Amino acid sequence: MLLPALNKAREKARSISCVNNLKQHASVAQMYSNDYNGFVACFLGGLWDGRSHWAGAHVLLGYYSPGSKTFFCPSFSNATAEPNEDYPQYTYGVPTNYNDGQDTNRCVIFVNNDGSSNGASTGQNRLVDTKRVKNTSNAFLHIDSLNGAKTDQAGMMGINPGNATKAHFRHGGRANMSFMDGHAGSLTPAEWGKANYESGCWALLGGGNGYGYFDENNEAKQVDGDQ
Numbered sequence: 390m391l392l393p394a395l396n397k398a399r400e401k402a403r404s405i406s407c408v409n410n411l412k413q414h415a416s417v418a419q420m421y422s423n424d425y426n427g428f429v430a431c432f433l434g435g436l437w438d439g440r441s442h443w444a445g446a447h448v449l450l451g452y453y454s455p456g457s458k459t460f461f462c463p464s465f466s467n468a469t470a471e472p473n474e475d476y477p478q479y480t481y482g483v484p485t486n487y488n489d490g491q492d493t494n495r496c497v498i499f500v501n502n503d504g505s506s507n508g509a510s511t512g513q514n515r516l517v518d519t520k521r522v523k524n525t526s527n528a529f530l531h532i533d534s535l536n537g538a539k540t541d542q543a544g545m546m547g548i549n550p551g552n553a554t555k556a557h558f559r560h561g562g563r564a565n566m567s568f569m570d571g572h573a574g575s576l577t578p579a580e581w582g583k584a585n586y587e588s589g590c591w592a593l594l595g596g597g598n599g600y601g602y603f604d605e606n607n608e609a610k611q612v613d614g615d616q
Contacts, residue, residue: 403463404560407533408573410459414481414531415567417452422519429530429569431483431497432515432545442544443531444480462533464559465542481567482534482546482556484591485515496521496528496590517569517590525569528588529581532566533557535603548591550601550611556581557603564602578602578612586614 418429430443444460447453453460460480497515522528536543537553546554558564558578566581567573569590576584582600585591599611 400464400561404563404565404575406463407560407565408575410462411481411531411565411567411573413459415569415571415573417447418530418567418569419571420452421447421450425516427520428516428518430514431517431530432485442480443483444544462542462559462565465533479536479541480544481531482543482554483531484548485545519569522569523589524587526572527584528569528590529566529585530569533559533564535559535607539603539607548585548600548602550599550609552601555602555609557607559605562605578604578610582612582614 422429430446432443444453448455448457462481497517517530519525532546533556534543534546534554535541535557542557543554546552546556548555556564556566560575563575563577564581565573565575581602585600599613601609601611604610
C-alpha cells in the first residue's frame, strides 16, 4: 500500500522541479526579449554556429552554462545525456508553427542570417515577436515534449495532429509549460487547447482548431481549442 503513495509523492516532487526548470526558461526568454527588442528565439537554423534549437542558442549567448540540467524534465526517464551538451537538442519543446495570417498580424517572423526579412514564410530563423501576441499570459513557449519515436524530448515540436513531435502530457495527464509573460504552470489538454486558441500566437498549419499532443501513455490525441 505504501509503494503507490511513495511513487505518487516522488512524481509530484519531479513535477515541481520540472515547473521550476520552466520558470527559469521563461525568465531567460524575457531577458532575451529585453536584449533583442521583444523577440524570442524558437528556431535558429544555422545562425548560431549550427545550434538551431532555442536551448543551443541560449547556451552560446551565455544565458546558460553548457550541460545545464534545467533542459531536462526530471520525470522523463529517457532524457538523453548528449555527447555535445552545449547543443541540447533533446529538451523542452518550442513550437515551430506560426500565425499564418497577414504579414502585419504575424506573431512569428522569418529572418535571414543577414538580418533581412521579406515577411514571407521563408528564412533560416524563426523568432516570436512578443509585441504581436494578443495574450502573453496564455501563450505558452516551452512545454513538455516527446519526439516521434517516443524515445526522448525534442527541442522543436508542432501543434498539428499530424506532427511527429508534439507536446507530452506526462505528469498524471498534465503538461508543464512556460508562458510568454514569464510564469510557468501545469495544464490539462483541454486547458492548454483553450489557452493556446485564445493567445492567438501558435496557429495550425492549414487552419482548424484541433491541436495534437501525446497523452501520458504516449498515445497521439487531439483537443479542440475553441470548445
